[in-house]
Amino acid sequence: MSKLKSKEQPKRTATELALRQAKLSANSLLRAEDLKGTTPAAATKALARLAKQGVLTRVGKGLYFAPKDTLIGKSRPSEMAVALKTLEGKTRPTGASAANLLGLSTQLPARPQLVAFTSNQPKNTGAARISLRRRSMSHPLPMLEGALLEFIRERGESAETSPEESYRRLRHLLKEQLQMSRLRELREAALEEPPRVRAMLGAMFAYAELPEGLWEPLKASLNPLTKFDFGLFSELPNAEEWQAK
DSSP, X not given: OOOOOOOOOOOOOHHHHHHXXXXXXXXXXXXGGGOOSSXXXXXXXXXXXXXXXXXXXXXXXXXXXXXXXXXXEEOOOOHHHHHHHHTTTSEEEOHHHHHHHTTSOXXXXXXXXXXXXXXXXXXXXXXXXXXXXXXXXXXXXXXXHHHHXXXXXXXXXXXXXXXXXXXXXXXXXXXXXXXXXXXXXXXXXXXXXXXXHHHHHHHHHHHTTOOHHHHHHHHHTSOTXXXXXXXXXXXXXXXXXXXXX
């Protein structure tokens, strides 16, 4: 019996790739670079074509939303989602937005609060409140870790929970939810932050009983004669060991 030769699958067009991605990414935002297997120019045209057909919704220059049917019509993206996608790799949630994401506040700002690592005020970010930090982000972080680093940077001032409850929830996040590779990325990003941020994150790492090898670089980066205002974190059991005032 002769063996049947398998036929090569025909190459998908850019529009077919875009339609497939739209179905896989229902309720998500898409840009040309999200389409793999085609050129940027073809991907851009394909997304625009699907928007004209009503499959996608254009929400900004080069940015599209794949809506999902609901009881009250097609879904829409949140302003936070649009801002984060527009600034992908250049932003972190901050203020009340960060505290809410971490489960430390029930307050959800009407205008998402973000910090953007860029020199110019970004466009296509809706009503989001954008604070500029005029330097590059050498270590982009996922949204959760970014929110944690910004929450610590602001000394936990946006928390609605008590210090003890805040410590408990952050300890659980660090010890149970984040993998070691993500914790290392968080540490590397923190090493580019001001000394007080390194001190507070190091104290939280040690409080969460994470390996010494993880937090030791943070400890070694501090001037042992300097004291820091820890804000919410001043009541950590090990705060003084990490040079809290």
